[in-house]
Amino acid sequence: MSLVLDQVSYRYPGTTQGLHDISLDVRTGELVAVIGPSGSGKSTLLKLVSGLETGHSGRIALDGEDLSNKPVHQRHIGMVFQSYALFPHLDVLDNVAYGLKLRKMPAAERTRRAQELLDVVGLGDYAQRAVAQLSGGQQQRVALARALAIDPRALLLDEPLSALDASVRGHLRDQIRAIQQRFNATTLLVTHDQEEALTMADRVAVMKDGRLLQIAAPRELYERPASRAVAQFVGLSTLLPATVCASDRVDLGFAELAAPTGSRRPGAAVHVLIRPEHIQGDPPAGSLNRLTGRAGAQRFLGALTRYDFEVPGASRPFLADSAWPAREAIGIAPEHVRLLDD
Numbered sequence: 001m002s003l004v005l006d007q008v009s010y011r012y013p014g015t016t017q018g019l020h021d022i023s024l025d026v027r028t029g030e031l032v033a034v035i036g037p038s039g040s041g042k043s044t045l046l047k048l049v050s051g052l053e054t055g056h057s058g059r060i061a062l063d064g065e066d067l068s069n070k071p072v073h074q075r076h077i078g079m080v081f082q083s084y085a086l087f088p089h090l091d092v093l094d095n096v097a098y099g100l101k102l103r104k105m106p107a108a109e110r111t112r113r114a115q116e117l118l119d120v121v122g123l124g125d126y127a128q129r130a131v132a133q134l135s136g137g138q139q140q141r142v143a144l145a146r147a148l149a150i151d152p153r154a155l156l157l158d159e160p161l162s163a164l165d166a167s168v169r170g171h172l173r174d175q176i177r178a179i180q181q182r183f184n185a186t187t188l189l190v191t192h193d194q195e196e197a198l199t200m201a202d203r204v205a206v207m208k209d210g211r212l213l214q215i216a217a218p219r220e221l222y223e224r225p226a227s228r229a230v231a232q233f234v235g236l237s238t239l240l241p242a243t244v245c246a247s248d249r250v251d252l253g254f255a256e257l258a259a260p261t262g263s264r265r266p267g268a269a270v271h272v273l274i275r276p277e278h279i280q281g282d283p284p285a286g287s288l289n290r291l292t293g294r295a296g297a298q299r300f301l302g303a304l305t306r307y308d309f310e311v312p313g314a315s316r317p318f319l320a321d322s323a324w325p326a327r328e329a330i331g332i333a334p335e336h337v338r339l340l341d342d
């Protein structure tokens with residue numbers, strides 16, 4: 001089942017907030033994560049796909065079928081929310097079987113199906129437990145089992161892990177991804193956690209102010225952000241204004257760097273993007289793109305130290321990751337100096 005949004009716009013009545021001209025497709029079995037600052041429209045997007053919010057322009061279609069006039073229950077979409085939204089008066093098995101009961105599946109069959117899904121999420125022995133006796137992570141697995149039980153045409157996950165402890169989150173992230181792949185479920189995942197998005201998704205969509213800024217595979221998004229807004233939101237970096245001064249050089253004001261400038265002309269205003277892991281400490285004197293200065297604030301992160309490196313004249317320090325902070329200079333290979341057009 002492929003999910004297609006074609007020029008979808010939506011405005012909350014009486015406001016200017018909503019979505020503006022969103023086009024994106026989620027291929028069969030693909031997991032697309034939607035990230036963006038608070039208020040960027042991530043939840044609104046899921047609500048429109050699920051049918052919890054209606055009245056958009058443009059088209060939302062599942063395998064070619066327009067969903068616009070279908071009520072929530074006829075869309076056949078599985079949903080998992082941040083708040084587990086389980087029924088406290090039903091036991092675990094009945095929670096999972098709930099959607100099947102609505103769909104009038106015979107009792108014996110739905111018990112078998114619900115038990116099967118509980119086995120998949122590793123809670124086969126918890127079928128008769130009360131929901132309140134489960135941990136947050138277990139409740140979220142029940143919610144996932146319930147969403148999958150109806151054999152959904154698509155799966156919508158809205159911040160499914162954000163209420164959980166960090167230790168549970170990492171494990172459950174892997175589990176959800178494995179189950180999503182096993183079911184070949186076409187999935188939209190909304191998260192404010194970019195690490196979650198980059199690790200779980202086939203592609204990541206970045207939203208801001210109700211618009212889609214970029215959609216790309218995690219590595220592509222990280223290595224080739226389309227704009228400064230995306231670069232600032234995805235991963236850590238140093239971003240500095242610069243001017244192209246020759247076919248392979250940019251001028252930062254306080255120094256020049258060798259960099260691939262593509263087809264840009266001298267005088268073009270750009271921003272230089274440098275990722276922390278691409279900064280080399282104390283390169284040999286005379287090497288290309290060597291900048292002298294001194295290390296500032298340091299944060300020890302175990303395997304590496306993240307530190308600021310201050311270069312005289314620069315408006316902000318360079319952010320670098322390495323085993324040890326540089327003593328007197330940093331270096332950046334030209335291919336790791338990325339230019340973003342202003």
Ligand SMILES: Nc1ncnc2c1ncn2[C@@H]1O[C@H](COP(=O)(O)OP(=O)(O)OP(=O)(O)O)[C@@H](O)[C@H]1O
Pocket residue numbers: 012013015017018036037038039040041042043044045192
């Ligand atoms: N029911 C509503 N009525 C009016 N405006 C709304 C409503 N719900 C959301 N908005 C506005 O629409 C915009 C998008 O909200 P949305 O909840 O989709 O953002 P989000 O990216 O999911 O944010 P967060 O990460 O904080 O959950 C925001 O400016 C928000 O204030």
